[in-house]
Amino acid sequence: MDKPQPLSQTREQITTIDNDILSLLAKRRDLSLEVARSKEVDVRPVRDTQREKELLARLVQKGREQGLDPHFVVQLYQSIIEDSVLNQQAYLHGRANPETQKQQYCVAYLGARGSYSFLAANRYCQRRQVEMIDLGCQNFDEIVQAVESGHADYGFLPIENTSSGSINEVYDVLQHTSLAIVGETTIEVGHCLLGKAEAQSGKIHTIYAHPQPISQCSRYLARHPGIRLEYCASSAEAMEKVQLSDDPGVAAIGSAEGGALYQLEALEQGLANQKVNQSRFIVVSRKAVDVPEQLPAKCTLIMATGQKPGALVEALLVLKANNLNMSKLESRPIPGTPWEEMFYLDIDANLNSAPMQTALKELERITRFVKVLGCYPSESVKPTQLSNHQLLIEPDTLKQQQQQADTETEPKRHSRAFKQLTSPLQVKHLCLDGSQRAALVQFALPQTTTGLDNLAKELKSSGVQGIIFDGAGRHTDTATRLAAAARVLDQFQLVTIVAIEQEAQLSQLAPFADILLLRGNQMFNQDLLEQAGRLNTPLILERNSMASLEEWLASADVILGAGNQQLLLCDAGVSAFHHQAGGTLDLASLVELKEVSHLPVLVNPSYAVAPEALSRQVHAIVKLGADGLVLDLDTLPQALVRQMAAQIHN
Incomplete structure (x- = not known):
């Protein structure tokens, strides 16, 4: 066996290669600006998704020949393409607004x-x-x-x-x-526990932090109840207090990059509730x-619809009629006018486009107030994806099914064309027939039934009709626990719903459930969907946070096509940013779903809405026609859950 070369020599070679890679990336960025200059003359869109797909497919093949994993190649070049797109946008936007240069x-x-x-x-200034x-x-x-x-x-x-x-x-x-919104930017928020060099994470007794990081790191803080929290006006103030303190037992929550400015070190990393926090x-x-027409643009506007039934839905249908996508909807109370709200909307469109101008004129006619806060380049760069077939991991049977689906001319099973009236669902005392709404509460399956009867009684009195047990399949004594819990719920006429997180849990947990909830992480699992479709147990299909409306409904069709017609849809939030695991409620999809599909729709705002905004969001959810609400008792206070459960029935 040949003796390997010295480690120091190998590291020097790696350093040389890394320097070459950085030099080539810089040259590639310069060339992308040359592309932007060409597009400025020809007035072509910044993105050519077809070319991006062809580029990725070629690179995947080239990488495979050199032993590189296709997913690694795609992930790497998605980041490179995103950087190129944002730099081209910044250049073209600056050229269109010379007074800002x-x-x-x-x-x-x-x-x-x-x-x-x-x-x-x-970061915003560096890019420019x-x-x-x-x-x-x-x-x-x-x-x-x-x-x-x-x-x-x-x-x-x-x-x-x-x-x-x-x-x-x-x-x-x-x-x-009177200020105008002229841009946006998104950054990764890597929350760290920051302290002085001599500090130890196990001996921290006080943490300084802004309220937002405290909220975003609530699970970490809950595991350390003995630590005292001190609220600060900003993360910078929190880090400064630690820097000036002589006590090694104090720390701050902030970024490692920001902490370095205050001579602080990261004692712990990844404090945020979500792995990806932006x-x-x-x-x-x-x-x-002004936003050039070849740039993807976003308009933010505010409007007040007035206090008449269906006013918000009527306004949103104006956007749909003009083929405008609403990427965000937020409501806030109007000072001095109790129970009335102002709505903030982000619309993916250029203000000067004909559809946007038409929609604005119509909104001016049907609303009490509407104002554009700004039109600006959108920095949400959706990554170009390759199909499984292009990555050469797609099974032949799935490819054949896709080809068959592409040539299918019959109405989709989920559609109003297939079934005009909303499908009713009757499970024990839970009835969804288009005239009633359901309130469901979810929490982790308890170890024992001690106290479950009191909790069930309180939730029942608030209008809750069913309980979703989460994490049931993670225990060795699942059957015993579920059976006992189901007996308690049955005493209070509450429906037992069990969440399915893995394919193997389907047959294991189905006998103990009145309804099965298929988690969003299994939405693309074709085998699981077909197995669930062959059951006689009613199902809830949760939307994957990265799934489009079309992909969600396609998964529903797999279940319906296998025979099970007792199906509910549940939206727990979609990614606001392309790396995100979960994010904002897609209320625009709720409006479209009610129009195109006969399947009842539940909404779970627990993860996408701050507790203080939950009441307003539930009000909007009800107004938009949702058939029910799901609330997470593990992340929301019990009093708030009971209040929202009662609100949905009013």
């Missing part, structure tokens, strides 16, 4: 250097290759005032987070300013900007 921007943001707002602003003069502010009002007064060119406002949801204070500020920021300025 400066050597430096003064940017107002929340906190001080090292805060997440600072990192977002810095301008120097940033930073202006740290104490609150959102101060940011807006700095821009309104001319002390800052731009203001950065965090608008939503994939873990904690929308930031309501920012929406409230937007109601009362924050989206909007950029506000005194003057609106």
